[in-house]
Amino acid sequence: MTATAPETGTTGPGPQPPGRRERKKQRTRDALVDAAFTLFSEKGFDATTVEEIADAVDVSSRTFFRYFASKEDVALTFQEEQTRAVLAALSERPADEPVMTALRRAVVGIARACEAGELGFDPERFQCMLSMMNDSPTLMAGSLEHAQKKQALLIEFISERLGVDPADDLRPHVIAVATTCGFQAATDAMRRHGGAFGSLSETVDKTFAILENGLGRER
C-alpha cells in the first residue's frame, strides 16, 4: 500500500473532476448496496438488520442512515436509477410521436437495457427484489411509494407534451397512472407467475398494447 506520491502534482489522468473524498464515498455507498443485497438474498429483507449491513462494510449503523434514508431505500436504489433512466429516455423521444407511443418505447427500451445488464442494472438483483417483495409488505410499500413519486414527474411531462393544464384535464393523470400501472402489471405478473409471459420487456410491451387499445372491448 502507500502509493504516497501519485495523484498529487499535475499528474493523474484526472478525468475525474470529483476528488478522492467523492470516490471514497461512492465506494462506501456501493459496498453498502452490495452487502445489503447479499444479506437480503441470504436471509430475506425483514430478517436482515441495518446493523448487520453496516457491520459487513465495517461502518456504524449511524453512517448507514447518512447514505440511505431507510432500509427500504437501499433495496430500491435500483428503482430510482431506473426512473432516472426512463425520464432521460423520454426526453429523447421525437416530439411528434403520440404520447402513449413515446411512453411505451421509452419504458420498453429501459426494460430491455435492464435485461441486458446495462447501466449497472443487475438482472439477478432485480429478480431478488421481486421475490423479496413477495414476502415483505414493508418493501412492497416502499416500492409503491417510489412509484408514486415517479408518477408526479410523469404527470408533469405528459401535461407539457399534450400542452394541457393538469388542473383542468384529467387525461395526463390517467395516462401517467396507466404508465406506472402498466409497468406494475408487468412486474406483478412476473412476480406471481414467473416468466410465463416472456421477458419483462415483452410483458411490458404487451401490457401497453392492451391499454392503448382500450379495455372496453373485453367480453
Place this chain on the structure above:
Amino acid sequence: MTATAPETGTTGPGPQPPGRRERKKQRTRDALVDAAFTLFSEKGFDATTVEEIADAVDVSSRTFFRYFASKEDVALTFQEEQTRAVLAALSERPADEPVMTALRRAVVGIARACEAGELGFDPERFQCMLSMMNDSPTLMAGSLEHAQKKQALLIEFISERLGVDPADDLRPHVIAVATTCGFQAATDAMRRHGGAFGSLSETVDKTFAILENGLGRER
C-alpha cells in the same frame, strides 16, 4: 352500576347473536378509530403517537396493537371497508355485463355511497385522509400496499369472469391494475387539485371512460 340480574335468564330481547363482550370490543375499536382521526387531524399522522391514541381511549398502547396491526392500519380502516364493499357490489353485477362495465359501475356506486356518508363512510374523514397522505409518505405507502392486496382479489374475480387462467392471460392483470389505478388516478387528482374535476364519483367515472376508450388516440 350493578344491574346484576337482567340479561340472564331467557329474557333479553337478545336480537344480537354476539354477546356483550363483542359489543364492548366493537365500542373500543370504534373509540380508537375516532380518537385516532381526531388526533390525526389536529396534529397530523406522523406527529401522533400510538400512545396518545391509546391514552385518549384510556387503554394501554399494547391493547391498541391488539386491535390494529399498525398505526397506518387504523387510518386505513376506511379503505378496507371500502374494498369489501366494492367486492360485494361486484358480485351483484349481472354476468352478461362486459367486465369493465361491471367494474366501473361497482366502483362508481361505492364512490357515491361514500359521498352520501352511507356505510359509515365519513366524507370529512376521507378528506382528512387525503390531506394526511400528502405529507406522510408512511401512510401513503400503507395505502398503496392495501391497494395492492385489493388488486390480487380483483385479478381473481376478473379471471373467473373472463373464464381465463391468470397464469396464461395477461388481460386480467391489466384490467385489475387499470381498475385500481382508475380509482387511484381519481383520488390522486383530487389530492393534487382539490375538487377541480367534480366529485369523487364523477372523477372516477371519467377516468374509467378514458381507460375504456384506450389511450392510443391521445395526440
Place this chain on the structure above:
DNA sequence: ACAAAAGTGTCATGGCGTGACACTTGTCGT
C-alpha cells in the same frame, strides 16, 4: 357458583430512525 375463554395491563425486548457532539480525514488557500 364455577371453570374455561377472551380481553387487558404491565414489563421487557429489539429494531428503526434521528439529534448532538467530538474526532478523523480530505480539500484548499497561502
Place this chain on the structure above:
DNA sequence: ACGACAAGTGTCACGCCATGACACTTTTGT
C-alpha cells in the same frame, strides 16, 4: 508544506413502533 476549514464518521443517547410473555380481570357457558 502547513494550517484553516469542511465533509464524513463514530459514539452516545433518545423516542417510537411493534411484539412476546405472563398475570389479572371480565364475560360466557354450564
